[in-house]
Amino acid sequence: SQQGEEDPQALSIQEGENATMNxxxxxxxxxxxxYRQNSGRGLVHLILIRSNEREKHSGRLRVTLDTSKKSSSLxxxxxxxxxxxxxxxxxxGGSQGNLIFGxxxxxxxxP
Amino acid sequence: ETGVTQTPRHLVxxxxxxxxxxxxxxxxxxxMYWYKQSAKKPLELMFVYNxxxxxxxxxxxxxxxxxxxxxxxxxxxxHTLQPEDSALYLCASSQVQGGQPQHFxxxxxxxxx
Numbered sequence: 001s002q003q004g005e006e007d008p009q010a011l012s013i014q015e016g017e018n019a020t021m022n023x024x025x026x027x028x029x030x031x032x033x034x035y036r037q038n039s040g041r042g043l044v045h046l047i048l049i050r051s052n053e054r055e056k057h058s059g060r061l062r063v064t065l066d067t068s069k070k071s072s073s074l075x076x077x078x079x080x081x082x083x084x085x086x087x088x089x090x091x092x093g094g095s096q097g098n099l100i101f102g103x104x105x106x107x108x109x110x111p
Numbered sequence: 112e113t114g115v116t117q118t119p120r121h122l123v124x125x126x127x128x129x130x131x132x133x134x135x136x137x138x139x140x141x142x143m144y145w146y147k148q149s150a151k152k153p154l155e156l157m158f159v160y161n162x163x164x165x166x167x168x169x170x171x172x173x174x175x176x177x178x179x180x181x182x183x184x185x186x187x188x189x190h191t192l193q194p195e196d197s198a199l200y201l202c203a204s205s206q207v208q209g210g211q212p213q214h215f216x217x218x219x220x221x222x223x224x
Contacts, residue, residue, distance in 0.1 A: 041218075042217045096167065104153075
């Protein structure tokens with residue numbers, strides 16, 4: 001399987017805490033992306049990190065990429081109840097650069 | 112508002128019915144995608160259209176038939192579906208095919224009786 005795997009499958013934290021989610025993948029990539037999905041909604045693109053980048057920031061999001069280990073992490077700092085959602089990583093390792101998604105991490109942030 | 116609109120949002124149909132899902136994007140993108148999302152499974156890519164040409168059919172059963180009349184519209188025609196086809200069907204678009212960020216609609220929740 002070429003699919004990525006997120007870890008943990010579920011994460012429950014208090015508001016204000018940091019949340020870290022990890023992603024491992026199997027193929028060579030040009031980029032890796034993170035998406036968020038709120039319940040009953042579509043996926044929303046959060047951030048893209050290229051294979052020659054090691055770290056990227058966007059607001060309260062910090063993404064790292066280690067291509068030697070084929071892994072990435074997403075850190076959400078100072079979490080809010082509104083961050084409650086499922087988070088997916090996706091790599092462009094599919095045929096013709098199609099995205100391959102993992103099963104996701106379900107994050108619950110309690111007020 | 113993501114710029115990608117899917118209709119209907121919910122659909123219940125019998126196994127012998129024929130129905131169609133519709134997707135429309137207002138982003139000027141040239142690639143459009145159909146995905147199937149089932150509980151506890153990764154998102155499954157079904158079909159890809161790039162500049163109106165189908166470039167991917169991910170071994171999808173023939174009871175699912177895509178149509179892309181122009182770069183802004185994508186349809187998924189359904190007939191003689193099975194109970195295991197019950198899922199959330201998501202449409203997405205990107206500037207072109209190939210590793211670009213994708214914009215998703217909110218999906219059609221399909222239930223097969």
